[in-house]
Amino acid sequence: xxxxxxxxxxxxxxxxxxxxxxxxxxxxxxxxxxxxxxxxxxxxxxxxxxxxxxxxxxxxxxxxxxxxxxxxxxxxxxxxxxxxxxxxxxxxxxxxxxxxxxxxxxxxxxxxxx
Amino acid sequence: xxxxxxxxxxxxxxxxxxxxxxxxxxxxxxxxxxxxxxxxxxxxxxxxxxxxxxxxxxxxxxxxxxxxxxxxxxxxxxxxxxxxxxxxxxxxxxxxxxxxxxxxxxxxx
Numbered sequence: 001x002x003x004x005x006x007x008x009x010x011x012x013x014x015x016x017x018x019x020x021x022x023x024x025x026x027x028x029x030x031x032x033x034x035x036x037x038x039x040x041x042x043x044x045x046x047x048x049x050x051x052x053x054x055x056x057x058x059x060x061x062x063x064x065x066x067x068x069x070x071x072x073x074x075x076x077x078x079x080x081x082x083x084x085x086x087x088x089x090x091x092x093x094x095x096x097x098x099x100x101x102x103x104x105x106x107x108x109x110x111x112x113x114x
Numbered sequence: 115x116x117x118x119x120x121x122x123x124x125x126x127x128x129x130x131x132x133x134x135x136x137x138x139x140x141x142x143x144x145x146x147x148x149x150x151x152x153x154x155x156x157x158x159x160x161x162x163x164x165x166x167x168x169x170x171x172x173x174x175x176x177x178x179x180x181x182x183x184x185x186x187x188x189x190x191x192x193x194x195x196x197x198x199x200x201x202x203x204x205x206x207x208x209x210x211x212x213x214x215x216x217x218x219x220x221x222x223x
Binding site (some may be wrong): 033 | 156157160205211
């Protein structure tokens, strides 16, 4: 079974620029998550999708972050404009059985904002 | 108080040692619990779920104490390959998943 695919692996941008990350979950997984992991911290949920609908985006900084999952499969996360504090690893995860069974993460996108 | 708290470590242990990590959570209504393992510069990977009755997977044993609101992970006969960060994860009502900041383990020869 192919895992969760993410791209790019690394991205360096200047502050105030925009950036987009892409995630393709495991085939058939209806639930998709975007997490932000700052160095030395645990992952923090940004947004959760169930198919193409948003379940939870309470911790998404909506003034600069947006995410979509138009066809209920792959997803993009965008930051516009980026700030220095957005430097982090952005992890995508998916599951077909709900969060109570744990889920599979992609390898992440490491963003550095300079 | 953080929703999920872990001792950040690092724990430095020799090969063959037994090491235990604890994790406390603040929401008494939390429903499910996990330990994830995260290697340096890699993504977290599910290590094991934690059940009220406790569960064991080889050298790893996880336990849940609902009364005291903590979960634990015990690693017996530590291997060099066990060196990683261990993340405690709690699912609350509505399946809000909270990750702890992790406990770093270094196993030395």
